[in-house]
Amino acid sequence: VAVTAAEADVRPLLGPGVDIAAVNGPSSVVVSGEREAVADIVSRLVERGVRTRGLRVSHAFHSPLMEPMLDRYREVLESVEYAAPRVSVVSGVSGAVASVEELCSPEYWVRQVREAVRFADGVRTLADMGVRTALELGPDAVLSALARECLAAEGADDFGGEDGVVFASALRRERGEEAELLGAVATAYTRGAAVDWPALFAGRGARRVDLPTYPFQRKTYWLNATTVTGDAAGFGQQRSTHPLLTAVVDLGGTDNGTVLTGRLSLTTQPWLAEHTVSGVVMLPGTSFVDMAVHAAALVGCAGVGELMHQAPLVVPESGGVALQAVVSAPDEQGRRTVEFYSRPDDASDDTPGDLPWTLHTSGTLVPEPAPARTDRADGVWPPAGAERVELEGFYEGLAAEGYAYGPLFQGLKSAWRAGGDLCVEVELPSASRDQAAAFGVHPALLDAVLHATEFVGDDTREDGEVWLPFVWGGVVLRATGASVVRARVRS
Template identity: 45%
Template sequence: QAARLVEYLRDRPQDRPLDVACALATTRSPLDHRAVVTGTDRDELMSGLRAVADGEHAANVETGLARGESTTAFLFPGGGAQRLGMGRELAAVHPAFAAAYDEVCAELDQHLDRPLRPMIDGDAEALDQVGYAQAALFAIEVALFRLTESMGLRADFLAGHSTGELAAAHVSGILSLPDAARLVAARGRLMQGLPEGGAMVGINATEDEVRPLLTDGVGIAAVNSPDSVVVSGEAEQAHAVAEHFAAKGVRTKRIRVSHAAHSPLMEPVLEEFRRVAAGLDFQQPRIPIVSTVTGELAAGDDLRTPDYWVRHMRQTVRFRDAVEGLRAEGVTRFVELGPGGVLAAMAQECLAGTPDGNLLVVPLLRKGRSEELACATALAQLHVRGTSPDWKKWFEDRGARPVELPTYAFQRQRYWLEASSAGGDPSTLGLEPADHPLLGAATVLADSEGLLLSGRLSLATHSWLRDHAVGGAVLLPGTAFVELAVHAGGRIGAPALRDLVLHAPLV
């Protein structure tokens, strides 16, 4: 099919690639074996298409087999995932994303001391401050959810890392946008108001290996994968823990932050944060959430109490446990809704070695890559595995119009039996006409001039048929054909044929 399309498009340079893609995605049936080519111009797309035709690997080609039903979880990242200019490209192309982004930023601006969007677009220093970073991440994550929602992608479960769980709480319906914006802004403001001097360090070690080295001033901020934890707290003590492992050759990484989240240093602001949360109106979630506080599916009113969100601010982020909890709920598709793909990488580490070929982990956006191309690639990966977006919506936003396509590349092999003008001869089956009166009837093909067993039979040669003659034509009842089939089955030693005939309904 790809080779046929290559040849067809080679002779039609006037067709816009966008219109060709629209026709392929919206006017053809999505069969099980799928391929998607992504690119930014005609040459790149044609090159990928030729790779599909030749059965070769290409960086801009996704192929796969749709495996039927799947269960999807959306993942929302936390602090540190923010980047300058995030969301700008998507806002220029997707109205649903742009509208949601503007709405959320406007709501957050009511609680911030300066407008959020200008900081996201051009003030890297401000964006790294915890108070603004959390608000910015909440805004883009909610906008990404609205974008996927507009394209028909649905989440069966949600999970969020630190601040990301606030985005999950809002899109699930637990918190309205005004209440969620108030809680996000308060969380960032209170953390930003704490004295600086804390530190966070990532360590490639297990939680059990790290825990004996903790002090009153240092805690485990996150367990991200089986051998990746983050320690957080008073700077000197946190660095001492990291140096202990570095001396053993274990990889450590200092995380650039102004405040040590999920550490004992958060204690002074917890009561004020509780008062803010107590003034909110919590509702039942429409989409289930797997908590990163417990690592399990949130039950009952867990996420609808101020106490939960206080614990959420202070305690360890158990992302590894949350991934395992999602798997226990049957999740096979993990889609990260964030600006960089950091959670997708951690989820893949958590799922390494899982014997399930149907698993798929996809970040909607990737750091250092065009947002539009990254989003298209993510949708392609989902589509070839059977989780298809609403492609009509995707192309509708770009003004695409379907064009004429080449016909399907059928194999065009003939499987019908060739007609024969010869009549049937019962003796070829080891039967003799004398065995049954019907076996002596002439059986000729429908397109010949002869007579049919099921139509007109010769009254001259088969006088016993006179009782079945109506207007000079023989009308043989269906039971006679049943008798013939039963008799023939018995003569050739095929009891299964007899059983089939005897139990089949007469039509």
């Protein structure tokens, strides 16, 4: 008989010849045994207003009435050959994950017949293990309904949400078997389960098609600001493909140099607002590196020999700044100098000299690439024997030190110590990965690599003092468009 009561309320009523056969939920148990003993318990529960329902079964399973057959059953089980399971099994006897020793023991299967089925405990174990999709293989959706009740009683009633538990039933009475089974498998597939769809459609002439868009995909349709504010060719310049340096001017004469120009503002480059140091928005030093590499490729150089930052470039909250990258003519060795200047928009069109240009960064572009490293990693990641570095609270700690980085610049995802080196993995947020192809290396990605320097060397900063990257050397770009980078930081 199934009763709507908790195990703790039913167990004190048990007597000779009767036992609890199943604990299906926090307020759902089954009592089983001699007819008169069961009827006595039922009558007392009914007097308390508890609902009961007789079950149609052939035997009083999981009760004392099974004991006469246990010895003979054990003899049969001892003749069976057992093997370790290929997947984890949550035991109906204990409600916990069964060990190999248990499942390969005849005594365990004897207990299956006599002891209660602890279904509710098993459901809780699965949820605690992180199971978020359950497929019920049976003639109806009875177990799915019971499992929902188990979790709902504990407040875990978010069924179908990203973090909730979804129960899919392979069969339901009075419904078509094929549609119901495929619906359950499809539900599991949308939750991340691996399904061999080609095997299902083999020989049927099926093919993949593009799905239509949906009206509520959480995709915004606001017009994104563009960094291009006019036709460079119309102003006697050449169009540049770099997001920050949008035009190019080749100075007159025979290779007298090149000037790349652009304009920075939080309207046209809103992502810069996520790089705040000591309360002001600064152009990341890695942006100068990426622009220098772009300038080098434009004038036929192989890379950056050295780049030295002299003054930070502050991006104002409103308005913008004009930006110039001035590349000199080559010297006898083919090297060129590069200098980055900025000036606020407030400079008058009629009297441009009122506001001087500020030199932020200068360096050299070289015709030959830096020699390749000979101590590169062997491809194993993370390196063998490396010790993981805990990163929880890392960016909160940086914010307290004056480095207030937004999600785009919080790219340091994992780190390991390998001897004196720090091996890190950084990545752009998924929503920003389409920006990666516009840069040689996205400044936020390269900047995140520098965050790992917090874990190497001696930090001799005084309270309230912030450090910024100062000198770069031997920079060569060998691939573009990366959204994930692995790096080795050596102190």
